[in-house]
Amino acid sequence: MCGVLRGKKVPVTALDKIFRDGLTFPGSLFATDITGETVEETGLGFADGDADRDCFPVPHTLDPVPWLSRPTGQVLLAMQDLDGSPFFADPRTVLANIVNRLKADGLNPVVAVELEFYLVDRKRGEDGRPRPPVSPVSGKRQDTTQVYGIDELHDFNELLHEIYDTCVAQGIPVDSLVSEYAPGQYEINLRHVSDPLEACDDAVLFKRVVRSVAAKHGVEATFMAKPYPDQAGSGFHIHMSMLDDNGVSLFAADDPHGTPMLRHAIGGLGATMADGMAVFAQNQNSFRRFQPNSYVPHAPTWAANNRSVSLRIPPGKPKDRRVEHRVAGADCNPYLVVAAVLAGAHHGIQRQIDPGPPIQGNAYDKIEPTLTSSWIVALEQLDSSAFYNEVFGRRFLDVYLALKWAERDKFFSQITQLEYDWYLNKV
Known part of the structure; x- marks a missing residue:
């Protein structure tokens, strides 16, 4: 649920049996918080007898694991419920249900994702906090923001090339790579798939x-949304378009703002954005990205070729018209975020929602923030949302919200060093 991969290690001789009969895991895996503990309030722990369920391989995901010295493979599994249906609490099932809704209306979504991440030194700074790693080329630690800098790419050339090569070996459609808006921050785009x-x-x-x-190259990589308070956050940007059943784009137009259907999709995304903030930003650190003039949106705004908005239509050829959703952090659960984006777009297309006029210029200066920066408020909005109760299902929301409320309570039960520094000898 938190986007953490969990699984088992098995001998290769078991592979045929797994593809034929599946592999069992407890349903409580989908009730584990970011610390790995089961949240009993979800109803998937002992209340369910911690029952096992069958999991079967996901097609196209059996691939080698090149970074290990011993020949190893990996495969994703999808869980079935006790009656053999897809497990309701699996975020992949939530996304599959929404994709099926779109297809029933003759809408075939095409999606591409962009992920930002930081490389950090394994050894923390004197203050115990992360810091950029030392370049194996220059012997220096990156300490300036060089967005799109070429030298910053060469600093970790071998590491980045091995990421590319490994993705190719696993069939992951990697595309362009850039150094991003902070020391040690990079972004790699994945090509669109249907x-x-x-x-x-x-x-x-x-x-x-x-x-x-x-890790093989002696550094750490993190997709934490905001590892440094004074540097850029890491986002998960989604590019989405729609094809008809004949493979023709329904968003394609000479107009840089796309077709009416594209604008209706944007209208739906804007109308449902606030209710989904607990999906786009799923923990306390996630909300630290939302700062002024940080390329992170603060309201459901839209425009063409404008990075200050939450819903951007990138420039390009008419056939490539699409919307880029820029709200989620890199720490999100991709299945749930893409499910929210597709459901929001479908909502707008069905109801022909007008998104209003596009923003001209800097959206931060022209539109007051309306998206919450509070984890608590976001969870309350998701809980009471008629839209998410309908498209995600109340049964799934009960599990997700119980898990996140428990995680929130655990987080705020801790006393931070800053509290001791500020209050211990002052009040």
């Missing part, structure tokens, strides 16, 4: 590749 489930499979496996290859 199956949103596959796009999310690629995203979670890509994150595993980046972390694993970085």
Whole structure:
């Protein structure tokens, strides 16, 4: 539920049996918080007898694991419920249900994702906090923001090339790579695919590749939304378009603002954005990204070729018209975020929602913030949302919210060093 991969290690001789009969895991895996503990309030722990369920391999995900010295493979599994249906608490099932809704209306979504991440030194600074790693080329620690800097790419050339090579070996559709808006921050884009489930499979496996290859090279990689208070956050940007049943784009137009259907999709995304903030930002650190003039949106705004908005239509050829959703952090669960984006777009298309006029200029200066920066408020909005109760299902929301409320309570039960510094000898 928190986007953390969990599984078992099995001998290769078991592979045929797994493809034929599946592999069992407890349903409580989907009730584990970010610390790995089961949240009993979800009803998937002992209340359920901690029952096992069958899991079967996801097509196209059996691939080698090149960063390990011993020949090893990996495969994603999807859980079935006790009656053999897809497990209701699996975020992949939530996304599959929404994709099926769109397809029933003749809408075939195409999705591409962009993920930002930081490389950090394994050794923390004197203050115990993360810091950029030392370049194996220059012997210096990156300490300036050089967005799109070429030298910053060459600093970790071998590491980044191995990420590429590993992605190719695993069939992950990697595309361009840039140094981003902070020391040690990078972004790698994945090419668009016509199956949103596959796009999310690629995203979670890509994150595993980046972390694993970085560790092999003696550094850490993090997709934490805001590892440094004074540097850029890491986002998860989704590019989405729609095809008809003949493969023709329904968003294509000479107009840089796309077709009426594209604008209706944007209208739906804007109308449902506030209710989904607990999905786009799923923990306390996630909300630290939302700062002024930080390329992180503060309201459901839209425009063409404008990075200050939450819903951007990138420039390009008419056939490539699409919307870029820029709200979620890199720490999100990709399946749930893409599910929210597709459901919001579908909502707008069905109801022909007018998004209003596009923003001209800097959205931060022209529109007051309306998206909450509070984890508590976001959870309350998701709980009471008629839209998410309908598209995600109340049964799933009960599990997700119980888990996140428990995680929130655990987080705020801790006393931080800053509290001791500020209050211990002052009040």
